[in-house]
Amino acid sequence: MWSFTKLNIFFTLLAVAITCSCALRMHGEPYEGLRYRNTRPTEASSAAGATGRIVGGQEAIAASAPWQVSLQNIYGNHFCGGAIIHDRFVVTAASCVSGLQKSWIMVVTSTNDWMGEAWWYAVSAIHVHCNFDKPLYHNDIALLELATLIAYDDKTQNITIADEDELVEGETLTMTGWGSSVEGGAYPNALQQLSVNYLPYEKCRSAYGGSEDVDMGHLCTTSPVGQGACHGDTGGPLVNAEGKLVGVGNWGIPCGRGFPDVFAKMSYHADWIRSTINGCQQT
Numbered sequence: 001m002w003s004f005t006k007l008n009i010f011f012t013l014l015a016v017a018i019t020c021s022c023a024l025r026m027h028g029e030p031y032e033g034l035r036y037r038n039t040r041p042t043e044a045s046s047a048a049g050a051t052g053r054i055v056g057g058q059e060a061i062a063a064s065a066p067w068q069v070s071l072q073n074i075y076g077n078h079f080c081g082g083a084i085i086h087d088r089f090v091v092t093a094a095s096c097v098s099g100l101q102k103s104w105i106m107v108v109t110s111t112n113d114w115m116g117e118a119w120w121y122a123v124s125a126i127h128v129h130c131n132f133d134k135p136l137y138h139n140d141i142a143l144l145e146l147a148t149l150i151a152y153d154d155k156t157q158n159i160t161i162a163d164e165d166e167l168v169e170g171e172t173l174t175m176t177g178w179g180s181s182v183e184g185g186a187y188p189n190a191l192q193q194l195s196v197n198y199l200p201y202e203k204c205r206s207a208y209g210g211s212e213d214v215d216m217g218h219l220c221t222t223s224p225v226g227q228g229a230c231h232g233d234t235g236g237p238l239v240n241a242e243g244k245l246v247g248v249g250n251w252g253i254p255c256g257r258g259f260p261d262v263f264a265k266m267s268y269h270a271d272w273i274r275s276t277i278n279g280c281q282q283t
Contacts, residue, residue, distance in 0.1 A: 032093070032234050033071070033100045036079040041115060054177050055256040056227030057194035062112050065176045067159035067245070068191060068237060070108040070118075071096055071144075078114045081177050081236025082107065083245055084158040087149045089277055091161075092235035093248055093264065094132040094142040102126055107144060110155040112191040114178050119156070122147040127276050129269070137213045140250045141264045143276050159237065162244040165267045171198040173221060173240055175249070175261075177233035194228075196221035196238075196261070204260045219247040219265040229261045230254035238263050 069090055071080040080096035090107055097105065102123040111118035125145040132139045150156060167173075176193045204220030205211060214220065221238065229236075229249055238247035247263030266273075 031095045031098050032080050032232070033073075033096050033098070033105070036077060037073055037100065037104055038075070039073065039077045039079070040075045041077045054175060054192040054194045054229055054233055055254075056223070057175075057192035060112055060176055060191040060193040063155045065112075065191065065193070065237070065239075066155055066157035068176050070111075070114040070178065071235065072106045072108055072114070072120070074104055074106070076106070076115075078108075078178055079232065080234050081249065082144065083237040083248065084109065084150060084156070085161055085245065085273070086158060086277055088146045090144040090146065091245070091248055091266075091273065092142055092144060093140045093250055094128045095140050095250070096235040097126050097142050097144065098128050098132060100126065105144065107146060109150065110153065113189045114191075115189050119151060121150065129272060135212070137251055137262070138215060138217060139264075139269075141248065141269050141272070143273065159239070159243070159245045161266045161270055161273060162240065162246045163267055163270050165265070167198045167219075167240070167246065169198060169200055169203075171240070172196070173198055173238050173246060175221070175229060175233065175236060175238050177229065177236040177249070194223065196223045196227075199260050201265075204262065207260050213251075214262060217265055217268045218250065219263045220260040221263070222260050223256070225258040226256045228252065228254065228256035228259075 067084045069082045070078045071082055072078050082090040082092035085091050105123045107121040108118045123144050124147040127143040129139040129141050172195050199220040199222045201214055201216055201218050205214040233249045236249045237245055240246050245266050250262045250264050252261040253259040
């Protein structure tokens, strides 16, 4: 029997799914990359249901997140975020790239303007976690192996992954991504950032009515109503005060409705990331 809290959350999810095409990825819905595989920038930036935004954020200072990348389709349309963690590897969410061919993805670096001048890289291999979505929303992490080495400069740097889970409840973290500052609005060109607070997964699960969609492989954040992530921020980086990558965007109830945003926890997946980069993981 469901509790009153669980029923409230269920009907919230249902209402979001009915009224907003940018809702939480529901059972049977296409992954982010597949959904926006054939969209063009003019279509995405004007669509009422466009995803990919941080609500209530502010414009990021140029080069303040040099590890940030934009994942774009062959038409140059941004559909997900990612972070540079190695000379030839970018980490993102599996839901951003699962089902895509490598030739359909461009990795764009060196810019705060996803439609501006930038460097782009071809993808030579897509490494999706073997247990992605088993069950749904779990192990939502992937690595993109690039065809060439990334050229580093003051606007392009890699970021160190947090190996240990040393976060304290309420600790301030920073998420970055592109998109509209209001639900259903157009994409801004400029990268947005938002300060959020760490929430342990047990309390995050409780906020979602005890749902098993949240487990120890996830990291959650809270922010005031009117601030938060939407699905196009999927794959984007979450960084701690020491400048280490602690998470990549996975899911949540958009956009800034007061529910926690959920990320893949980097410390939980650090061994998988290392073994995949070192060539010890079959994909």
